[in-house]
Amino acid sequence: MKDANFLKDNGVNLEKSLELLGDMETYNETLIDFLNAVFDKMTKIKLYKESKNMPDYAILVHSLKSDARYLGFDLLADIAYKHEIESKANNQLFVNENFNELVNEAAKIVTLVRQYLGQTPTPKQEEVKEESSKELNITNDALLVVDDSSIMQNFLDKIFSDRYQIIIASDGKEALDVLNAGHNDKIKCMLLDLNMPNINGFEVLEYLKANNLFDVIPVSIITGADSRETITKAFSYPIVDMLTKPFTELSVKTIVEKTVAQKK
Known part of the structure; x- marks a missing residue:
């Protein structure tokens, strides 16, 4: 139809x-x-x-x-x-x-x-998609997208896949697996959601802080959690910026450009 x-x-x-x-x-x-x-x-x-x-x-x-x-x-x-x-x-x-x-x-x-x-x-179709999502072979400049929403994952892939390799982590545990895979020099920035199962976004931020990875991978938050307490807590870490959902394609492009610019 x-x-x-x-x-x-x-x-x-x-x-x-x-x-x-x-x-x-x-x-x-x-x-x-x-x-x-x-x-x-x-x-x-x-x-x-x-x-x-x-x-x-x-x-x-x-x-x-x-x-x-x-x-x-x-x-x-x-x-x-x-x-x-x-x-x-x-x-x-x-x-x-x-x-x-x-x-x-x-x-x-x-x-x-x-x-x-x-x-x-x-x-x-679901099985094939799940299996392919677990492969990790970073060959180009990459964006690490940590979000449990397949809709958000595919939206970001649509916008940036012509310039970056898009690495998807559906929760904090998968994000830590990526960070421990030895390709952090190729990850230009991380876009991190806060509300996720298994290991949440704040636990990922704590891991980055404990391992001095904020100096290696610039991080911005993209989340639907917009309470004053959440925002204050997020900015207690050295993140670049924070964008609350829902948002526009332009606002996403702006925050990615700003975050990538912090890559040392």
Whole structure:
């Protein structure tokens, strides 16, 4: 189908999404990435709810919120945001009583996207993507993108892949693996999210500080966490700058140029 009016008629804030993604071709590619990731994400969200693991639950609904916001799924983003806030407050009662609303809206969006695309990504596509993401062979000037959102990963790849090799780390643990691989001289800058599973962004910053790596790799923060406390804590480390989501292509280009310029 791929009729933009179909999305608009079903409540998708396409105009706002295109301010970030730029054109429908990129938007459509990003929708496929969303489909490939959302099933695993919702499964993990359910597991964290059932195990009463509110910290990791909050991280994943935050990620779902960000993806939904990027793609113009405003209602899903709003629902996920409520779950993020309440799970951070360890309000398990709210999470349990309102979980079906989150699941149903996510399922509605998946159905909508499938109808729009006229296809369903296969498990094989997801498997190939996961396997290829773990390869690391830095041969050119590189940008290290540390973000658990596949949408953000692909957006940054679209903007900068003509000038830099884009190295993706989906969480802090993968970022540390990259840093320990011996290619730091080729990494021109790191773009770091703060809210991630396993090892979070602040733990990565602490690792960089402890190993004197801020002098080797300039770092800027790109995050949806914009509280005064978070901003103050982030700038207690020698980062170059901080950009809060959502943002525009121009603002991302500006912060990358500023950060790369600090490479010694």
